[in-house]
Amino acid sequence: MYLKHELGILGEQIATNYLKSQNYEILNRNFSCKQGEIDIIAKDNKEYVFVEVKTRTNSDYGEPADSVNKIKQKHLKRTIEYYIYINKLEEEAIRMDIIEIYIADKNYVYHIKNVF
Structure with a gap:
């Protein structure tokens, strides 16, 4: 158990490995500021992707x-707006994704793109 x-740490590592396997370039992990945190x-090519990782052992x-x-x-x-502002990315393409991780006998990764 x-x-x-x-x-959470395990799920973020699995998500990072998954994104790398899909040829994403990892720019930052656990970026935080007073507004919140981005995992x-x-x-992804020229698009900045902000990923929230949610990890569960079951779907109860x-x-x-x-x-x-x-x-x-x-x-x-x-938090995304702040990151964009401090990095001067206002003209760049961005999206928000969620990666669901199920930790069980075999890890299951589900990538949901463009959630909002």
Whole structure:
């Protein structure tokens, strides 16, 4: 059984490895500011991709992406806006993705693109 923090770290590492296998360039992990935190910031060709990773051991409490509610989305949007501002990326293409990770006998990765 995993502690919540350990599960999150493991899920983020699995998501990072998955993105690398899909030829994404990893720019930053666990970017944080007073607005919030972004788990992974990557580049897919010329598009900046902000990734929220949600990891579960089962679906007893719903799908992992379901936990990215309106309040969480608001914090993510503010954090993305701040990252764009400090890195002068206003003219760049961006998107927000969610990666769901299920930790079980075999790890399962589900990548949801352009969530908002």
